[in-house]
Amino acid sequence: MSTTPTTAAAPERPLPTPTRESRPFWDGMREGRFMLQHCSACGKARHYPRPVCPHCFSMESTFKEMSTGGVIHTWTVCHHPFNFFFKASAPYVVALVDMDAGVRVNAPLRGVAEGDIKISQRVKLGFEPVTKEITLPFFVAAG
Amino acid sequence: MAHALREKAAISGVGETAYTRGTPKSGLALQLEASLAAITDAGLSPRDIDGVVPYFPGGGIAEDFIANLGLPDLKLSVFVPMGGATCVAAIQTAAMAVATGVCKHVLISVGRTGYSGARVSTRLQQFPQFALAAEFEAPIGMFAPAQLYAQGARRHMELYGTTARHFAEIAVVTRQHAILNGNVVMNKPLTVEEHHASRMISDPFRLFDCSLESDGGAAVIVSAAGRARDLRKPLVTVMGVAEGHPESPASIAQRPDLLEFGLAKAAPRAYDMAGLGPRDIDVAEIYDCFTFTVINQLELLGFCKKGEGGPFIMDGRIGVGGELPINTHGGLLSQGHVVGLNHVVELTRQLRREAGKAQVEDAEVGLVTGYGDMGDGSVAILRRAA
Numbered sequence: 001m002s003t004t005p006t007t008a009a010a011p012e013r014p015l016p017t018p019t020r021e022s023r024p025f026w027d028g029m030r031e032g033r034f035m036l037q038h039c040s041a042c043g044k045a046r047h048y049p050r051p052v053c054p055h056c057f058s059m060e061s062t063f064k065e066m067s068t069g070g071v072i073h074t075w076t077v078c079h080h081p082f083n084f085f086f087k088a089s090a091p092y093v094v095a096l097v098d099m100d101a102g103v104r105v106n107a108p109l110r111g112v113a114e115g116d117i118k119i120s121q122r123v124k125l126g127f128e129p130v131t132k133e134i135t136l137p138f139f140v141a142a143g
Numbered sequence: 144m145a146h147a148l149r150e151k152a153a154i155s156g157v158g159e160t161a162y163t164r165g166t167p168k169s170g171l172a173l174q175l176e177a178s179l180a181a182i183t184d185a186g187l188s189p190r191d192i193d194g195v196v197p198y199f200p201g202g203g204i205a206e207d208f209i210a211n212l213g214l215p216d217l218k219l220s221v222f223v224p225m226g227g228a229t230c231v232a233a234i235q236t237a238a239m240a241v242a243t244g245v246c247k248h249v250l251i252s253v254g255r256t257g258y259s260g261a262r263v264s265t266r267l268q269q270f271p272q273f274a275l276a277a278e279f280e281a282p283i284g285m286f287a288p289a290q291l292y293a294q295g296a297r298r299h300m301e302l303y304g305t306t307a308r309h310f311a312e313i314a315v316v317t318r319q320h321a322i323l324n325g326n327v328v329m330n331k332p333l334t335v336e337e338h339h340a341s342r343m344i345s346d347p348f349r350l351f352d353c354s355l356e357s358d359g360g361a362a363v364i365v366s367a368a369g370r371a372r373d374l375r376k377p378l379v380t381v382m383g384v385a386e387g388h389p390e391s392p393a394s395i396a397q398r399p400d401l402l403e404f405g406l407a408k409a410a411p412r413a414y415d416m417a418g419l420g421p422r423d424i425d426v427a428e429i430y431d432c433f434t435f436t437v438i439n440q441l442e443l444l445g446f447c448k449k450g451e452g453g454p455f456i457m458d459g460r461i462g463v464g465g466e467l468p469i470n471t472h473g474g475l476l477s478q479g480h481v482v483g484l485n486h487v488v489e490l491t492r493q494l495r496r497e498a499g500k501a502q503v504e505d506a507e508v509g510l511v512t513g514y515g516d517m518g519d520g521s522v523a524i525l526r527r528a529a
Contacts, residue, residue, distance in 0.1 A: 013282065014277070014281040014282050014286070015282055016277075016278045016279065016282050017278065018278075019278070022278065047397060048275050048278070048279055048394060048397065073298070073401075074294045074295070074297045074298035074301070074401065075294060075297060076285075076290055076293035076294050076297055076345050076346055076347075077343070077345065077346035078284055078285070078290055078345050078346075079342070079343040079344060079345060079346065080287075080289070080342075080343075080344040080345065082286055082287035082289070082290065083281070083284075083286060086284045089284070091343070091346075092284060094283065094284060094285050094290070094294075096294050096396055096401075103397065104396050104397055105396075106279070106280055106283060106285055106294075106396045107283050108283055108284060114346075118301075119298070119301050119302075130282075134282075136282055136283055137283065138283075
C-alpha cells in the first residue's frame with residue numbers, strides 16, 4: 001500500500017446558521033439592510049433575535065431597517081487565531097459598537113490604525129457578502 | 144434573622160491530583176482520583192457519598208460515580224451548568240441538600256484533560272450557552288473567552304486608567320504563590336518584564352494574562368455541619384454562598400455594562416447570609432481565567448470602588464503576608480485549570496492551616512469566587528470553626 005501525500009484542506013470560515021428567530025436579520029444583511037427585531041406591542045428593539053420581548057413579554061415582533069451608524073463602545077485586537085481560518089488576517093481589530101438603533105454589534109473595524117481607536121468614535125456598518133446566503137458586518141470610520 | 148443556610152454546611156474533605164501538561168489518564172480517571180483523595184481526607188468511605196455534583200459538560204456523570212465508587216444509594220445527582228462559576232455555585236446546591244437532610248455527604252468534582260484532550264477553541268463549541276456567540280460572533284472572528292473578555296478589559300483601561308502593569312502584578316504574584324505550593328504547572332519565577340514581553344493573544348491580554356490549559360482533577364465534599372464536626376479535619380463552615388446571573392447572560396456584547404456581571408448580584412447576598420463583609424476576609428481565592436478578571440471581581444466584591452481595582456492590587460497587598468492575600472495556590476494562571484475547584488481546595492486548606500509555605504497567618508475567614516459562561520458568578524465565604 002502506498003502512501004499518498006495529502007494537502008490539508010483550507011480552513012473554512014465559521015458561518016452562522018440562521019434560525020427561525022434570526023432569519024430576517026440575516027436576510028436583511030444579504031440585501032444590504034440592517035434589520036432589527038422590534039416588539040410589536042411595546043416597540044422596543046432587541047438583539048440578538050429571540051421569541052419573547054423581555055420588557056413586555058409579547059411574542060409578536062417585526063423587523064425594521066435601521067441606521068447603520070454608531071459609536072465605539074470598546075474593542076480588542078485579535079492576534080492569536082483561535083480558529084485557523086483567521087490566521088491569515090490576524091492581527092485584526094474587532095470593535096463593539098453602540099448602534100444608534102439602540103443595540104450593540106460586534107464586527108471587524110477596518111481602515112483605522114490601532115493607535116487611533118477611541119471610545120465614542122463614530123463608525124458605520126458595512127456589508128460583506130461571504131457566501132450566496134450569508135453577508136457579515138464590518139465597521140469603517142464614519143464621515 | 145439568620146439566613147436558613149448559614150453555618151448549616153461544611154467543607155469536610157478536599158482532594159487533588161497532580162497538575163500537569165500531559166497525562167495518559169482520562170478526565171474521568173483524574174476526577175475519580177481526586178474524589179477518592181477528598182473522601183480519604185474527610186475520613187469517609189466512598190460508600191458514604193450520597194450526592195454528586197459533577198462538573199458538566201465534560202467529565203463523569205452520576206452513573207460513573209456509582210459504577211466506580213460502588214455508591215449504594217445515591218440520592219442526588221445534579222449539574223450546575225455555569226462554566227467557571229460552577230464549582231462555587233455547586234457549594235450552594237450541596238449546602239441546600241445537606242441542610243435539608245436530603246443528603247449527608249455531597250461530592251463536587253472536576254476532571255479535565257484541558258492540555259492533552261480537547262482545547263478551549265473546540266471544547267466551547269459544544270456548550271449550548273455559546274450558541275449565540277457561535278451564530279453572531281464566531282463568524283466575525285470573536286469566539287474564545289480571551290477575545291470576548293478582552294473587550295471588557297480594554298473598556299476598563301480606557302475608562303479608569305488600568306494598565307498592563309496592573310495585569311502583570313496579578314500574574315507575577317500568582318506565580319510566586321504557585322512556587323510556594325509546588326503542585327503546579329508553572330514552577331519558575333515570572334517577572335513584570337517577562338509578562339510584558341509575552342506574545343499578545345487578544346489585546347490587551349498577553350499570554351501571561353491567560354489561564355492555563357492543563358490536565359488535572361479536584362474534588363470537594365460538602366457535609367452537614369453537625370456531621371462534619373465529627374470527621375477527621377478541622378471544621379470549615381459555609382457561612383455564606385450565592386450564585387448570580389448577569390443581564391444578557393449568553394452574550395457579553397449585548398450586556399448594558401460589560402464590567403458588571405453575575406457576581407455583582409451574588410456578592411451582596413453571600414455577605415448578607417454570612418453576616419460578614421469585605422473587611423472580615425483574611426484570604427481570597429478569586430477565579431482567575433484572566434489577570435484582569437481578578438481586578439474586576441475585587442471591585443464587584445466591594446474590596447475597592449469600581450475602577451480602583453488596578454491600584455488596589457499593587458504594593459504587596461495581594462501577596463502572602465499582605466493585607467489581602469489572593470490566589471495563594473497559584474490559581475488558574477499558574478497552578479492548573481480545573482475550573483476553579485482548586486480555589487475551593489486551597490481556601491479550605493488555608494482555613495485548616497494546612498497551606499504550607501503559602502499559609503496566611505491566623506486565617507479565620509476566607510472568600511472564594513467562580514466566574515464563567517460569559518459572566519455567571521458565584522461566591523462562598525468560609526470560616527474556620529473555633
